[in-house]
Amino acid sequence: MPGPALEPGTQVVMESSDLQKFIDVLWRKGYHVVGPTVRNGVVVYDELKSVTDLPAGWTDEQEGATYRLKKTDGKAFFAYGIGPDSLKKFLHPPVVRLWRARREGAGFQTVEETEEPPKYAFLGVRACDLHAVAAHDRVFTSEEYADPSYARRRRDIFVVAVNCAKAGNTCFCVSMRTGPKATVGFDLALTEILEGERHYFVVEVGSETGAAVLREIPFKEATAAEKSAAERVIAATAGQMRKALDTTNIRELLYDNPEHPFWDEVAERCLTCGNCTMVCPTCFCTAVEDVTDLAGETAERRRHWDSCFTEDFSYLHGGSVRASAKARYRQWMTHKLAAWLDQFGTLGCVGCGRCITWCPVGIDITEQARALRDKGRIERPSVTVGEHASP
């Protein structure tokens, strides 16, 4: 198709009526397309075949400990805020089998799990979640070891980002410099625009793979007016954001106040349920489980998500290192906002707000950080954290 040269950064326009064609092209190219859809009153990520599966007309209300979907008469496909799912569910699944073993004589043989996962295309990924994937890249593909399970799933993904058109009440990506505009890690990024009767997407090209998909569907060059309409959507979202987390010297703030009474206060509320770690797109901890069949002839190792809020997590013969709720909450927050910087050169929080929404008692990491800043003291304020928030 003749038209503008499609290079990273190029912006074009796709009419909303062509979205189905777009999804079809991705399937035809061999991708397993995953996108948002409403299930049991929640927006989740699942297989996506048709635009009718998208949560058109749905929006949501989120607060600490509150998530409520609301039907509107709007036509927008992507007016909802993020649900509990992130790409973690696909790239670092809740359970994976690492290997199987079979008894042979007095010994056994191990067979590595090499099953090829689907080649995923993700539609509707928000900026915060792209930063979370970049964070997991650092965790699972370090210079020392790469996790083969993650690497296999991650390698060939196709990402269609959507720039947020509405800030959720628990979001704080602006302060984390991770959103609301997708700036890294996508093949194509959409901004959805409704102007009177017109419904279209401004599409930014992120990669040559993205451009190749685009070439197979109708599009036209974006006009200056259309581009600025997209900019206005993103700016309005940023302007709506109510929450913020001040990251200045955040690492020192956490490391310098481990014994502060502040931790006792939050521990009184925390149920150590681990919900926050399950919904967090960057939390990566796992445990392994070795199982056998009844006859004891075959065995396998499964790895599943684990949470630093459980008692077993830090178990050593004789007891847990972190027996109290205080120690576990402290570990979680200190890991996110301090240790991650040392370990992976980026913060372990992308400001998605999920842990606030899904915490049954509404514990809010931004409020916790603010309380610690008000009460605690930094002993080494000279240490600068650098541009941690942009992986």
Add this chain to the structure above:
Amino acid sequence: MPVREDKRGQERVWETRGSLPEPMLPLPFTVRKTRKETHDTYTLELQSESRPGGLAFAAGQFNMLYAFGVGEVPVSISGDPAAPEVLVHTVRAVGPVTRAISGVKPGDMLGVRGPFGTRWPLEDALGSDVVVVAGGIGLAPLRPALYQLFRRRRDYKRVALLYGARSPRDILYRRELGRWDKRPGVDVHVTVDHATEGWGGNEGVVTALIPKVEFDPAATVVMVCGPEIMMRFTVIEFQKRGVPSEKIYISMERNMQCGIGFCGHCQLGPYFVCKDGPVFRFGTIETFFGRREM
């Protein structure tokens, strides 16, 4: 040996790569020999058909040992780094997995992943006095370091081993301890928490042995492994005597599910004990060590 900048700006001196090609997959090893060390502790010698040369390892490193269908736990290598053809582990049976591992017979198989983790500072200690302090099963991870110290005895100044066990029947490597004690230029002291009849040796905590050895605080390297509380008091004692935190090394224990920095279980402050440790320069973890429930 690559010297890399630690992420906190301190130097990280040790290699952490396992020498097995597939870090997630246990490699079957056959049990060749077992020896009962004490009422609850066994030493195993393992070999792999597929790796006749064995596993190259450095003193201080550990493997993840897998008992078929039961589970996998971290266990230090207790053999001689100069003889890697035989993989040696000393295991104390405390729970399901260590009981299964201790119960193996020659001909049985165990899965092995590793070696993982950091090494004892044998290079750093060249030309210095060396004091090795072990508590309980903590002598096992230090034995490879002792073998190396003895082999290059002339490259070090004074060498001492202080070992504390709960009771006389808990003393590991009894015969070897006797032999080491007879070596010229190696000062060995053993103590027990609770003496029983017939024990003519020292009674009391291992720190009480420190005054028995001579060392130059300004040129001494201390290596400590044992229960955390024992390591805490040992470190304090050496610091009091003027040994700087940079010259004291301890080996840490944490829950470990992977050994390679993915599962998150072994964290201590900014460190993954499985790959930034288990052997740490004390000065590096001073702010995080010994804090309650850290």
